[in-house]
Amino acid sequence: MNRSQLHELDAHSLVHQQTNLYDHQQNGAVLMERGEGVRVWDVEGREYIEAMAGLWSASLGFSEHRLAKAAYDQMLKLPFYHTFFSKGHGPAVELAAKLLSIAPAPMARVLFQCSGSEANDAAIKLAWHYNVMRGKPEKRKIIGRVRGYHGNTVAAASLSGQPHMYAGFNLPLPGFIHADNPNYYRFGEQGESEEQFSARMAERLEALILAEGPDTIAAMFVEPVQGGGGAITPPRGYFEAIQPILKRHDILLCVDEVICGFGRTGNLWGSETYGIAPDMLSCAKQLSAAYQPISALLISEPIFESLIEGSKRNGSFGHGYTYGGHPVPCAVALEVLKIYEERDILGHVRAMSLIFLGELEKLREHPLVGDVRGVGLIAGVELVQDRATKAPYPDAVKAGPEVERACLEHGLIVRAIGDRIAFTPPLIIDQAEIVEMAARFHKGLDTAMGRISNRLAA
Numbered sequence: 001m002n003r004s005q006l007h008e009l010d011a012h013s014l015v016h017q018q019t020n021l022y023d024h025q026q027n028g029a030v031l032m033e034r035g036e037g038v039r040v041w042d043v044e045g046r047e048y049i050e051a052m053a054g055l056w057s058a059s060l061g062f063s064e065h066r067l068a069k070a071a072y073d074q075m076l077k078l079p080f081y082h083t084f085f086s087k088g089h090g091p092a093v094e095l096a097a098k099l100l101s102i103a104p105a106p107m108a109r110v111l112f113q114c115s116g117s118e119a120n121d122a123a124i125k126l127a128w129h130y131n132v133m134r135g136k137p138e139k140r141k142i143i144g145r146v147r148g149y150h151g152n153t154v155a156a157a158s159l160s161g162q163p164h165m166y167a168g169f170n171l172p173l174p175g176f177i178h179a180d181n182p183n184y185y186r187f188g189e190q191g192e193s194e195e196q197f198s199a200r201m202a203e204r205l206e207a208l209i210l211a212e213g214p215d216t217i218a219a220m221f222v223e224p225v226q227g228g229g230g231a232i233t234p235p236r237g238y239f240e241a242i243q244p245i246l247k248r249h250d251i252l253l254c255v256d257e258v259i260c261g262f263g264r265t266g267n268l269w270g271s272e273t274y275g276i277a278p279d280m281l282s283c284a285k286q287l288s289a290a291y292q293p294i295s296a297l298l299i300s301e302p303i304f305e306s307l308i309e310g311s312k313r314n315g316s317f318g319h320g321y322t323y324g325g326h327p328v329p330c331a332v333a334l335e336v337l338k339i340y341e342e343r344d345i346l347g348h349v350r351a352m353s354l355i356f357l358g359e360l361e362k363l364r365e366h367p368l369v370g371d372v373r374g375v376g377l378i379a380g381v382e383l384v385q386d387r388a389t390k391a392p393y394p395d396a397v398k399a400g401p402e403v404e405r406a407c408l409e410h411g412l413i414v415r416a417i418g419d420r421i422a423f424t425p426p427l428i429i430d431q432a433e434i435v436e437m438a439a440r441f442h443k444g445l446d447t448a449m450g451r452i453s454n455r456l457a458a
Contacts, residue, residue, distance in 0.1 A: 117153045224255065
């Protein structure tokens with residue numbers, strides 16, 4: 001099939017996810033054909049540095065042959081089996097044990113699903129189940145955070161603090177409430193230190209809990225770094241301030257490590273980077289380096305004990321997915337974890353982080369740039385109309401999408417989240433590639449600045 005036929009077929013067959021479908025019908029898609037290292041090529045032959053690792057996920061790039069072989073070998077041996085009804089297989093058992101051995105806090109068991117959305121959806125169900133089993137069924141409300149992102153199932157979308165995911169879907173569901181977005185650059189008050197801002201965020205969280213009633217709240221979900229909110233790193237002291245409040249009010253802490261897990265922040269887990277002690281932990285994406293669909297939910301001993309009690313009372317643990325713990329993704333994930341250790345990916349991330357954040361920091365003086373913040377190999381660049389006042393561009397200008405488009409023209413794939421530009425390159429990116437990434441971003445900013453200026457003047 002030639003390129004024009006492929007684009008024509010795409011326009012009339014595929015619904016693209018998280019996409020402005022009206023614009024898509026006018027402009028079409030960028031269709032990728034192949035990848036090598038941190039680069040991908042589209043069907044037109046254009047080359048791009050993939051500074052988002054696809055969807056925050058292709059940690060080992062786009063050409064790791066060991067993972068293809070691991071999948072092939074497993075497909076020849078046992079191409080499918082499930083984990084229902086006391087059945088199972090070796091790859092799922094080995095992967096669960098490995099995850100428990102490297103967890104950032106003591107965990108008791110692992111549940112496998114196919115996506116981060118499913119893992120977080122399962123965590124919501126287990127939080128409800130846990131409270132039912134201990135005689136507190138009224139503890140049902142779930143706290144998310146404004147601009148948090150936890151997935152696309154009905155429950156996970158309700159938990160996420162993303163207004164565009166509610167529009168037209170009659171969401172969020174009742175019982176999902178949202179604490180403040182801890183974006184210090186955007187919401188810190190004049191003269192307020194990061195620690196003072198964190199203390200204020202904690203005070204407002206406790207006020208929310210007291211207003212809703214602590215006896216009605218089951219859990220709070222947090223990302224160590226808010227990925228879908230624009231790669232927002234937490235202000236200093238934030239997690240130290242909120243965790244005692246949750247403990248005091250008997251509220252579970254569920255940590256969404258779907259983006260941060262497996263090295264993104266320079267530690268194996270974002271929880272280690274920020275001193276977080278989860279009751280449940282979800283992970284996906286870099287678990288398989290995005291080569292196969294898999295996610296995991298790690299649960300603490302009290303949660304697991306509630307599942308045992310539930311089976312005593314009800315005869316079964318009534319939850320599961322056909323492809324949860326599929327042997328092929330499990331085998332690939334095991335190989336991924338071996339590669340992380342053998343190649344000291346954590347050490348590489350820490351070394352490259354200094355260069356990555358340094359190259360982006362050089363662009364702080366660009367007229368479009370208001371702020372640059374990051375950790376490890378994740379960063380967000382905030383665009384502003386006035387750097388002195390932090391005044392954002394009017395929504396109609398669509399500054400972020402304009403920068404994203406301009407970067408694409410210069411061979412760089414980034415993600416515009418409102419007027420924040422997110423970067424999460426593959427963890428294997430090297431110094432020369434980081435320098436080239438930043439140079440292409442600079443060109444994208446320059447190109448977009450001219451267009452934005454023309455739009456404002458029109």
